[in-house]
Amino acid sequence: MSAILFALLLGLPVTGTLLCAVFHTRRVLETITVICAGLTFLSALWLVTTVTQSGALNPGQGWLYADGLSAYVAAIVTGSALVVALYSTGYLRRQVRRRHVDGGQLWLYYLLLNAFLFTMMVVLLSNNLGVLWIGSEATTLATAFLVAFYERESSIEAAWKYVIICSVGIALALFGIILTYFSALHVVPASGNALNWSSLMLVAGGLDPGVLKLAFIFVLVGFGTKAGLAPMHTWKPDAYGEAPAPISALMAAGLVNVALYSLIRFYILVNKAVGGSFAPTLFIIFGLVSMGVAVPFILIQRDFKRLLAYSSVEHVGIIVFALGLGTPLAYFGALLHLLNNAIAKTLLFLTASNVRMAYNSKIMRKVTGAIKVIPVSATFLIAGVFAITGWPPFGVFVSEFAIVSAGFAGGNVVPTVFFIGFIAAIFAGFIYYTSRMVFGEPHPGIKGGDADTLSLLLLGLLLTALLVLGVFVPPPLQQCIETALTVLKG
Amino acid sequence: MDPTNLQTVGLLIDILAAAILVTAFLVVSSRSLVFYIRLFALQSFFLGAVALLVVLGYGETHILIAAVLTIAIKAIAIPVVLSRVIERIHVRKEVDFSINIPASLLLCGGMVILADSVAHSILGAQRADAPAVSRVLSVSIAMMLIGLFIMTTRKKAITQIVGLLTMENGVFLSGLSITYGMPLIVEVGIFFDILVAVLILGVFIFRINKTFESISIDSLRGLRE
Numbered sequence: 001m002s003a004i005l006f007a008l009l010l011g012l013p014v015t016g017t018l019l020c021a022v023f024h025t026r027r028v029l030e031t032i033t034v035i036c037a038g039l040t041f042l043s044a045l046w047l048v049t050t051v052t053q054s055g056a057l058n059p060g061q062g063w064l065y066a067d068g069l070s071a072y073v074a075a076i077v078t079g080s081a082l083v084v085a086l087y088s089t090g091y092l093r094r095q096v097r098r099r100h101v102d103g104g105q106l107w108l109y110y111l112l113l114n115a116f117l118f119t120m121m122v123v124l125l126s127n128n129l130g131v132l133w134i135g136s137e138a139t140t141l142a143t144a145f146l147v148a149f150y151e152r153e154s155s156i157e158a159a160w161k162y163v164i165i166c167s168v169g170i171a172l173a174l175f176g177i178i179l180t181y182f183s184a185l186h187v188v189p190a191s192g193n194a195l196n197w198s199s200l201m202l203v204a205g206g207l208d209p210g211v212l213k214l215a216f217i218f219v220l221v222g223f224g225t226k227a228g229l230a231p232m233h234t235w236k237p238d239a240y241g242e243a244p245a246p247i248s249a250l251m252a253a254g255l256v257n258v259a260l261y262s263l264i265r266f267y268i269l270v271n272k273a274v275g276g277s278f279a280p281t282l283f284i285i286f287g288l289v290s291m292g293v294a295v296p297f298i299l300i301q302r303d304f305k306r307l308l309a310y311s312s313v314e315h316v317g318i319i320v321f322a323l324g325l326g327t328p329l330a331y332f333g334a335l336l337h338l339l340n341n342a343i344a345k346t347l348l349f350l351t352a353s354n355v356r357m358a359y360n361s362k363i364m365r366k367v368t369g370a371i372k373v374i375p376v377s378a379t380f381l382i383a384g385v386f387a388i389t390g391w392p393p394f395g396v397f398v399s400e401f402a403i404v405s406a407g408f409a410g411g412n413v414v415p416t417v418f419f420i421g422f423i424a425a426i427f428a429g430f431i432y433y434t435s436r437m438v439f440g441e442p443h444p445g446i447k448g449g450d451a452d453t454l455s456l457l458l459l460g461l462l463l464t465a466l467l468v469l470g471v472f473v474p475p476p477l478q479q480c481i482e483t484a485l486t487v488l489k490g
Numbered sequence: 491m492d493p494t495n496l497q498t499v500g501l502l503i504d505i506l507a508a509a510i511l512v513t514a515f516l517v518v519s520s521r522s523l524v525f526y527i528r529l530f531a532l533q534s535f536f537l538g539a540v541a542l543l544v545v546l547g548y549g550e551t552h553i554l555i556a557a558v559l560t561i562a563i564k565a566i567a568i569p570v571v572l573s574r575v576i577e578r579i580h581v582r583k584e585v586d587f588s589i590n591i592p593a594s595l596l597l598c599g600g601m602v603i604l605a606d607s608v609a610h611s612i613l614g615a616q617r618a619d620a621p622a623v624s625r626v627l628s629v630s631i632a633m634m635l636i637g638l639f640i641m642t643t644r645k646k647a648i649t650q651i652v653g654l655l656t657m658e659n660g661v662f663l664s665g666l667s668i669t670y671g672m673p674l675i676v677e678v679g680i681f682f683d684i685l686v687a688v689l690i691l692g693v694f695i696f697r698i699n700k701t702f703e704s705i706s707i708d709s710l711r712g713l714r715e
Binding site: 156 | 612650658665669673680686697
């Protein structure tokens with residue numbers, strides 16, 4: 001049973017990649033990508049139910065491993081991949097029609113989209129921390145040409161910075177992993193298994209705490225770079241701003257969660273081995289710094305996609321901060337926020353792409369009166385902005401409220417007050433810019449034209465999901481989060 | 491292996507580690523892109539030799555493949571790719587600095603001292619009776635710092651790649667020194683990732699050269715707030 005699940009989750013994206021490598025017709029590439037992403041998503045849901053019912057899969061010494069946490073994140077990642085695959089079909093058709101994209105680029109896009117999904121699944125399902133590292137570096141490599149997709153000067157610059165900064169980060173993480181391995185060599189009986197998550201957790205108490213603390217700092221910097229924690233976030237606005245919008249969406253909703261997942265794995269391990277407030281304090285500091293750093297850049301922003309990138313830095317900060325608080329309520333808020341942020345970011349990046357198509361610009365000053373030009377997308381835009389800035393009745397409000405309550409209940413009053421202050425300032429910046437984009441008079445000469453019906457339906461679906469999550473957490477999701485929560489508690 | 495031979499292996503590893511550190515310093519003091527690449531090839535060759543000695547001296551046969559891959563990929567394939575890149579793009583093959591050579595050398599010397607104290611704290615009490623290769627840990631941490639230093643203070647795109655690879659060499663050496671290398675499949679995966687990364691960065695250099703008519707990262711300043 002578990003073998004079938006692993007085979008599906010890893011095999012489907014590989015099959016997608018290989019099939020895309022062979023075919024070159026647009027319609028075939030679209031079909032392959034959508035079907036593979038869809039089936040992978042269904043397999044992830046199957047994984048979630050299996051893990052919720054019967055516990056972690058393959059807890060022995062195999063290469064593959066899945067528990068509540070990996071299943072939950074895998075469901076979020078594959079879900080956003082499916083939405084992005086569906087949206088990409090309409091997006092790329094429009095780009096081909098406008099001659100922004102040729103046949104070769106189309107092929108490369110679908111090929112790398114499948115490969116990207118595969119690399120993320122490798123990270124989420126590997127038992128061995130070294131393989132997890134290989135998967136993480138491979139996510140950077142799979143997305144490098146997607147960031148450089150439009151071959152503008154600015155996109156090559158963004159891709160260069162992206163690959164260089166993330167590779168440096170991940171090299172430091174590798175040193176952290178080697179130190180973890182070193183701390184375990186003397187206590188794990190068979191040394192070949194000393195990098196396996198399942199064996200490390202069994203002997204966590206015997207690991208050398210001094211070495212492990214140092215290892216955690218390197219891992220935090222390394223995977224923090226991948227997740228876009230400040231001050232290692234500098235590649236993020238460039239890469240998100242230059243990549244095609246659906247790719248930015250999948251990076252913000254998928255890749256960020258995969259990087260956070262890796263970070264959480266080490267966090268659990270270090271908390272179990274070292275205890276005390278070492279790792280939680282680091283998380284609270286890095287979380288608040290990321291939120292604080294995002295504030296000025298959101299307030300002075302001109303480019304809508306870069307605005308969303310800084311919002312992503314902020315929300316990674318929120319999640320890491322919540323994990324640092326360390327109470328069950330805070331963990332619950334952090335896990336729920338992984339999902340809420342993923343949905344809201346996908347909604348906003350895809351809406352941004354509709355706006356950009358209509359106005360031929362992503363500079364916010366040039367976009368005015370969207371409600372008259374593209375009424376449907378403009379509605380999604382303003383609703384999405386209220387959602388991401390944490391207003392009821394949207395899901396983000398629920399998870400942020402849980403985090404704030406946990407902060408006050410746990411006695412972390414001062415950090416929580418900062419947390420609220422940053423969120424308020426970011427809300428002000430977002431509303432100032434987007435209200436000007438949505439309302440007012442459009443510049444003369446804007447032809448407009450909204451995206452196709454399928455794309456708009458997808459966005460409507462995402463918005464509905466955020467509304468549902470704002471009212472209540474459905475019981476299956478509740479159960480799934482609780483299973484992930486038991487993993488977090490160690 | 492009997493103790494005298496083991497001592498010889500230990501001595502050889504020490505000498506090679508010193509040679510690796512010297513190549514890193516020579517890179518820092520070099521002005522020519524061609525030297526950067528040759529010195530990196532030499533450094534990787536020494537690294538591969540250290541790995542071979544670990545196989546010989548400590549019987550860790552699974553490192554053999556890693557040693558061969560180091561020499562094949564890092565000492566031969568990657569330098570060849572990088573040399574092709576700089577031949578094809580016809581640039582001024584000189585490095586631009588933001589910190590001059592004497593100051594750079596002084597800073598890197600400081601980094602070696604820092605690295606040694608970090609290595610002391612990692613090995614802790616185990617250091618006294620540790621085998622020769624674990625003494626190499628200080629060198630490996632120094633390499634990571636120097637690699638990072640090269641990336642931040644040298645301005646050609648190629649020098650950033652060489653800096654990154656120097657860092658990676660440092661990480662690999664640290665793995666050799668304190669854990670006798672990672673499990674085989676992990677090592678192979680890491681090599682694959684590094685090779686692909688260099689190929690992708692090489693393609694980007696061509697494109698940077700085409701669109702910016704230079705491969706200095708100073709021209710990568712378009713994206714700002």
